[in-house]
Amino acid sequence: MSLILSIDTSLSGCNLALNDQAAGIETVTCDDNKYGQSERLIPMINALVADAGKTFADISAIAVTNGPGAFTGMRVGLSTARALAVALNVPVIGFSTLDVLKRQYQDAHGTSQNLIVILDTKRDDYFVGAWNQGTAVQPAAALCAENIQDLMSELNGGVLLGNAVEKLQGQVAISDTWAAVEGFAEICPLTLAKIADEYIAAERVAQSYQAINAAPNYLKPADVSVSKQHYKKFEGA
DSSP states (O other): OOEEEEEEOSSSSEEEEEEETTTTEEEEEEEOOOSOHHHHHHHHHHHHHHHTTOOGGGEEEEEEEOOSSOHHHHHHHHHHHHHHHHHHTOEEEEEOHHHHHHHHHHHHHOSOSOEEEEEEOSSSSEEEEEEETTEEEEEEEEEOHHHHHHHHHHHTSEEEESTTHHHHHTTSOOOTTEEEOSSOSSOOHHHHHHHHHHHHHHHTOOSSOEEESOSOOOSSOOOOOOOOOOOOOOOOO
């Protein structure tokens, strides 16, 4: 039995699942409060495991989103996932938020359409990934609105999804060959667990601790401002 704990705190809130496809176990809990993730995450995991009628010893692997996304959220999710994996002696595997959102759409609608995932950076650009009928043509990157418009012109039609599509629509003209799709702005932890299960089987991941892609994918440096406060300097006698 392969019981996978999946953890996502990369975009907003906490999204968790316990999943064992062979045994038909699908237990999910989500909290969209984007503040206090570090305080809420462990209690939510404890409750998830209890609600599924399992113990931590039953968990065979941990899947976690590694970004791009919110700086603090990514660190909370990854540090928790890695600590649990060490304690349980199980593998922890990180997956891109862009890839998971792409997979969520493709599981519902197939792979025949061009697809661009667009996430908010909280700045004047976007986190972006693009696929031409399932084949990656734009690896994860931080792009300005004009660059995304050029990418849409190159692909010549398809689907836009993610939590920043509406923001983009307010900045550039979007051709009617592109359709904005709602409902794919948050990570589904069951999809994350499904991707991890497939990866473990394909790569024959050993059932002991190892960290695979379990580091934050920031794409951009932190937005840090210099304090405007002035301090007096006292010279020594």
